[in-house]
Amino acid sequence: MVTTRIRKKAILFLLLSGFAFVRPFSQPLTAQPLNTAKPWTYWWWMGSAVTREGITYQLEQFAKAGLGGVHIIPIYGVKGYENQFKPFLGPEWLAHFQFTVQEAKRLRLGVDLTTGTGWPFGGPNVTPAMGAKQWKLVDGKLTSVPTRQQVKRPAPGGAGLVVDPFDKQAVRQYLTRFDSTLIPLAEKPRAMYNDSYEIYGANWTDQFLPEFRKRRGYDLNSQQAAFLDTTMAEASVRVRQDYYQTIAELLLDQFTTTWTGWARQNGYLTRNQAHGSPGNLLDLYALADIPETESFGTSKFPIPGLRVDPDYEPDRFGNPSVLAMKLASSPAHLLGKPLVSSETTTWLANHFKVSLSQIKPQIDELFTAGINHIFYHGTTYSPPGEAWPGWLFYASTNYSPSTHFWNEYPALNAYVERSQARLQASRPDNDLLVYFPMQDIWALPGKSQGGIQQLDVHHVERWLSPQPFGKLCEQLRQQGFTFDAVSDAQLTGLRAVNGRILSKGSSYRVIVVPDCRYMPEGTMQQLARLAGQGATIVFEKNLPQQAPGFRDAARRNALVKTMAQALAKRPGVRVAADVPATLTGLKVLPEALGANGLSFIRKKADDAALYFVANLNNRFTEGWVPINRPVSQRFDPLTNKTEMLITRKTPDRSDEVWLRLLPGQSCFLSSLVSTDAWGTPEILPKVQKTTTFRPLIQLSGPWSLSFGAGRPALSGTRSLAQLTSWPALGDSAVYFSGKAMYTTTFDLPAAPQAKTIYRLDLGDVRETARVWINGHDAGLAWSIPFELEIPAGWLKQTGNQLKIEVTNLSANYMRLRDKQQPAWKKFYDINIVDITYKPFDAARWEPMPSGLLGPVRVLANE
Incomplete structure (x- = not known):
């Protein structure tokens, strides 16, 4: 027993120290040592016009900044560099790719690679017969015709038709291009990657009709009228369900299974963005191996001071969705997959306008949704x-060395690494499994090109949020219930033991079935099996009444009704008008964190409780919060400091913690005593009482301001009677991008007390601030709220000296640069566009607020 416990702690230490992740599947012997706790980045090779010198230079910068790896995506090139283009998979390209993996190994960086260029899969070896297809009515018959879609944003050597994802032979033939080029290389990437499904209008394949007959038991042409009917008559809905079921099975069997099997056979892991697909x-x-979601655009966080680019068009592009993210993390939790990744901050704002303070909440949202392997989108x-x-x-948020936040970038990366170390070394601890009623979604009209249901992450309001599943999950999430989603097929891998519902990777207390009309007979059988083993199952409002599909519908409907009635008589089965109330009656309690407007994920680490909590709202600041798992300490991944929590027992013996978590802040709560297994954070003295902070003084100035490194160069020192934005200072300050130093002095109303905790509240900062107080480095403030701790020993009653170095965006300088020297926009294909996909023109922008805007206050706890 002792030996087992020591072994567990040793593994936990290795995980949290960043020595890779322990994988249940094989990894190539030549694979580099990996650090998946650190964030990775998309790395676009424009025209693959890379050099060995440039590869080494940039990889070394990545490693120094705190990245853990890169994901190479060859894309279109740069005008004027044509003689340096390296055709994809050609000898020169392969030599530079091999060199990249070798250099990455030297620097302890990982490398992933898209199985192609641009997106989706396709290229010069895809013949018209192998290309994507759609159906067309020809002489009264459903007939296969080509879509003629080409690879989007291809690199040199990667242009060509998109491959048919519903034809196994076409997919396998496409992959043969890599068999004689990439596979023989001695140095291999960690994983192969597939981008989200963007095969427009593809809704058919040459063998669709015989496959449909084999799988559904009838000829689709015999029900052509119902298939073409758009009135949503019952026969039409049922035939369409069969059509969607067949498309989904072909995508799973012919494309995803083929590509995944090929990758694993050749020693690669797979990262797959399944969203956008016409399948489950x-x-x-x-x-x-690594499911991947996407955070595209900006979420609607009501965090005070958090801005959204006014040019972003949510009606056109949508907003990130936690529920869509959980569709990627749920299978990982269910099956025990250690990593779930995300394409992160795509189009968060216009180029040159993204701040670190905008990035952090998007990452925190991903963490609460079960994502633990961040890929920035990205770096060129x-x-x-x-x-x-x-x-x-x-389309990226620029994380390249040319970005305005490059010097502050390591602070973001350290935050992500500290967070992901804990998230990767822990297991999910969710109470509920919510059934995903795919057949009800397939009963809806198809709104995507080709008239099909493509389940994307951009517009969940079109297919997910309005449905009972979406409404119930959002209700459960907001009330603080913890859950994963489960499919029809995944129910077969579950078993119930002693009232717990067990999967390969997790355990749950209740299966919840949202109000749904259709349920396959096989799914009803699985629920009956689990109920017979003692599982608790809660149906929302009604029992399913119909089987999906056209063939023999009346008999199968009757069978589903009979099975549902029998299932409802099981001791552990409930039909509930109010699911949350029913769950509470079953002693499955929500976390009060949710009712307080806090986002969170609950996990377990070596049987100890672990919560990641993020305040992405504006409803909570501080107070006593009930907590369902006993916790004793709080870790701040922003500061790398741990403090013991103030806890108490309520009259009913439940646990409460005192929590101060301002909008924009995040933390970990755990029951583990700080050990080397959690790294080596600074341990703060135990606080003896609750800490409510009140303003002690507001600094009124005057302020001395001197501009430092930046563009255009500014000199001299200015005296400010009050804080104001740099563009308001006139002259070249309206275009300045870089750093400026603020200095002032202040007095306290009384001598500082050793037991008092002081904080510096900087107010509105555009965009980051490094602070020195009486010569002491107080740290970097880069996220909302812009607060820093001031140790009492640093302060004196009079004559305190405060220095604040502020770095702003590069947007103001780009207004000048784009007007004077627009020739930097020299890329092929789409070239460079703004967030509305119009030609990029920063010269028309209004100046962005810059500098320290305040108010600046010293806070003290009561």
């Missing part, structure tokens, strides 16, 4: 001697 996302994500390879701003990919 839970089943598709489940096949990947740019030659070392290229003039600023270098080469840029149109």
Whole structure:
């Protein structure tokens, strides 16, 4: 027993120290040592015009900044560099790719690779017969015709038709291009990658009709009228369900299984973005070693001071969705997959306008949804001697060395690493499994090109949020219930033991079935099996009344009704008008964190409780919060400090913790005593009482302001009677991008007390601030709220000296740069566009607020 416990703690220490992750599947012997706790980045190779010198230079910068790896995506090139283009998978490209993996190993960086260029899969070896297809009515018959879609944003050597994802032979033939080029390399990437499903209008394949007959038991042409009917008559809905079921099975069997099997056979892991697919996302994500979701655009966080780019069009592009993210993390939790990744901060704001304070809440939202392997979107390879701003990919948030936050970038990466170390070394601890009623979604009209249901992450309001599943999950989430989603197929892998519902990777207390009309007979059988083993199952409002599909519908409907009635008589089965109230009656209690407006994920680490909590709202600041798992300490991944929590027992013997968590802040709560297994955070003295902070003084100035490194160069020192934005200072300050130093002095109303905790509240900062108090480095404030702790020993009653170095965005300088030297926009294909996909023109922008805007206050606890 002691030996087992020591072994567990040793593994936990290795995980949290960043020595890779322990995998239940094989990894190539040549694979580099990996650090998955650190964030990774997409790395676009424009035209693959890379050099060994440039590769080494940029990889070394990545490692120094705190990244853990790169994901190479060859795309279109840069004008004027045509003689340096390296055709994809050609000898020169392969030599540079091999060198990249070798250099990455030297620097302890991982490397992933897209199985192709641009997106989706396709290229020069895809013949018209292998290309994507759609159906067309020809002479009264459903007939296969080509879509003629080409690879989007291809690299040199990667252009060509998109491969048919519903044809196994076409997919396998496409992959043969890699068999004789990439596979023989001695140095291999960690994983192969597939981007989200963007095969427009593809809704058919040459063998669709015989496959449909084999799988559904009838000829689709015999029910052509129902298939073409758009009135949503019952026969039409049922035939369409069969059509969608067949499309989904073909995508799973012919594409995802083929690509995944090929990758694993050749020693690669797989990262797959299943979203956008016309299939059951839970089943598709489940096949990947690393399921990957996407955070595109900006979420609607009511965090005070958090801005959204006014040019972003949510009606057009949508907003990130926690529920969509959980469709990727749920299969990982269910099956025990250690990593769930995300394409992170795509189009968060216009180029040159993204701040670190905007990035953190998006990452925190991903963490609460079960994501633990961040991939920034992203970084563009740019030659070392290229003039600023270098080469840029149109749709990204720029994480390249040319970004305005590069010097502060390591602070973000350290935050992500500390957080992911804990999230990767822990297991999910969710109470509920919520059934995903795919057949009810397939009963809805198809709104995507080709008239099909493509389940994307951009517009969940079109297919997910309005449905009973979406409404119930959002209700459960807001009230603080913890849950994963489960598909029809995944129910077969569950068993119930002593009232717990067990999967390969987790355990649950209750299966919840949202109000749904259709349920396959096989699913009803699985629920009956689990109920017979003692599982608790709660149906929302009604029992399912119909089986999906057209063939023999009346008999199967009657069978589903009979099975449902029998199931309802089981001791552990409930039909509930109010699911949350029923769950509470079953002693499955929500976490009060949710009712307080806090986002969280609850996990277990070596049987100890672990919560990650983020305040992405504006309803909570501080107070006593009930907690369902006993916790004793709080870790702040922003500061790397741990403190013991103030806890108490309520009259009913439940646990409460005193929590101060301002909008924008996040923390870990755990029951573990700080050990080396959690790294080596600074341990703060135990606080003896609750800490409510009140303003002690507000600094009124005057302020001395001197501009430092930046563009255009500014000199001299200015005296400010009050804090104001740099553009308001006139002259070249309206275009300045860089750093400026603020200095002032202040007095306290009384001598500082040793037992008093002081904090510096900087108010509104555009965009980051490094602070020195009486010569002491107080740290970097880069996220909302812009607060820093002031140790009492640093302060004196009079004559305190405060220095604040502020770095702003590069947007104001780009207004000038784009007007005077627009030739940097020299990329092929889409070139560079703004967030509305119009040609990029920063010269028309209004100046962005910059500098220390305040108010600046010293806070003290009561």
